[in-house]
Amino acid sequence: MTNQASIQPTGQVFDIGYQHYDGPREGRNRSRLAVYKDGIKIALGLGRGARAKILPFVFIGILVVVALVMALIAGAADRFAGEGAADALNLPSHAEYYSIASIILFIFAAIAAPELLCPDRRDGVINLYLVRPLTGTDYIAARWGAFLSVMLIVVWLPQLILLTGLVMGDPEPVDYLKDNWTDVPKFLAAGAAMAVYVSTIAMLTAAFTTRRAYASAFLVGLFVITTPFTIGLAEEIGGTIGQWISMFNLSNIPIHVNDIIFDETSDVTQGLPATELPEWVRVAWFFAWTIGPGAIIWQKYRRLAP
């Protein structure tokens, strides 16, 4: 027989009907942050299937491997050919990294950037963003900021690995750092220039099509085709016009800035007519190619309505 007094309540009844939300509403800044975080996740394939992660991480892996190989070669030269051999052999280092890796960076941007803008417009999700406490300007700034953040990681991470490798490979790591510390702000600045430029050009292309494949193909074509085309034409014409034609080599625009920051000419810009132009012209050209496309993207999105 059951003892009634010993029966203890074993469950609770919850009202799972509709509950109104009385918590905080964090307004426009929360909206911007949500779009920014989502953009970073999309660019890196986070929170999605394995297939979405493969491409970004393969490219990041390649960039890191390039840096590792450069560090290993420099370290091996110093250890096997004697201290200072790496400098004597003029092996590529921080100043040359972006010119070596630029094509990989461009392809990464060409593949990743359209993911942030094209599907939102193709699927109509943009209409749901714009009816929330978020303007078109907020949306595109958050997306651009997200892709720039990813690009900064992508451009700085290999340089940091290269620096670590060079420091560890040197027989006198502390002395190496003392002698070469200025490389750090230089590669941070050159990397930032590369990231801003590539992000903006890639987002501009993605802003004008709803098809990711078209945007990617166009971007790769833009960076790859302008190089032989401008080199050939600039040599043929020569003079000031040749110098300006050479400036339209779109893949070299951030490399000119890199050269100016490191005060040395990269292999890819060596001997190009554009390098004969004053430094301020090449820097202004870089700003024109970042601010101009940025303004076009902003114009496109600021008045966007469902």
Place this chain on the structure above:
Amino acid sequence: METLLVANKLTKHYKDVVALDDVSFEIQDGITGLLGENGAGKSTAIKIILGLIEPTSGGAEILGQDASEDIVVRSRLGYMPEHDCLPTNATASGFLTHMAEVSGLPPSQARSRAADTLRHVGLFEERYRSMGGYSTGMKQRVKLAQALVHDPAMVLLDEPTAGLDPAGREEMLDLVRKTHREFGISILFSSHLMADVERTCDRIVVLQGGKLIESGEVTKFTEETETVFIEVDDRREELVEVLQSKGVEIVPDGNGIYVEGEGESLYDSVRDALVESEAPLRRMGPRRRPLTELFEHEGEDFSEVRSS
């Protein structure tokens, strides 16, 4: 009753096209239908209300604020667009959590609100499936859920039954009614389908060619008529014969019969005919005027609408 939305002399011109012409109306707590044909100006009105486009003249205030001047008011509004707006490669749960955050909710609250809202629209079990594999009805529910996930004071639904089969349409209308009656959220229901509006809404605002045609309580337009509607389970032919023999004017309609006439004697005739024909009565009552008749009387052509 609280006034949630005031449209004051809204006018919108797109070059030579007049999308809205001096339209004024007020919307109170409840379900209000925004009725009109395609191109009547419904979507333009909604865009102005949400502050997405500027009117040529006039203005609109929702929840006491002009959304074009202070977009933060949109964190208390929900909007369900007519057209596709869902990412195909996301789960309903992830997507709703993100949309709740974009509406201003902190991440932890956004996650729990997303799960709750999906349960309320009947998609709790499917919440971790990619939306690319959802049926049209399920997609419509997610579209409604994203409009509700941040617990708005008012939602604007643009053709919520578009593309649904009859069963799906019924379910969606039930959800819309439930959203107001159980969740206490006011609704502006834009549609070109009079039947949907008539069955769901308390009040209507009718637009045509950018002008306001009518506005008011639905019951005002669907008042009872003198006509009696009868539906019987059997012996319908016999009933018709008896009614005709009594000289009563009848109009057969599907399974039912409309009996035209005036005064108390009409009901006496119907009663006698039912007894005489021995037809088992299922339903009898005064006929309500359908909304479509409103436009027939106004000389407006909603033929396309009636056929749906």
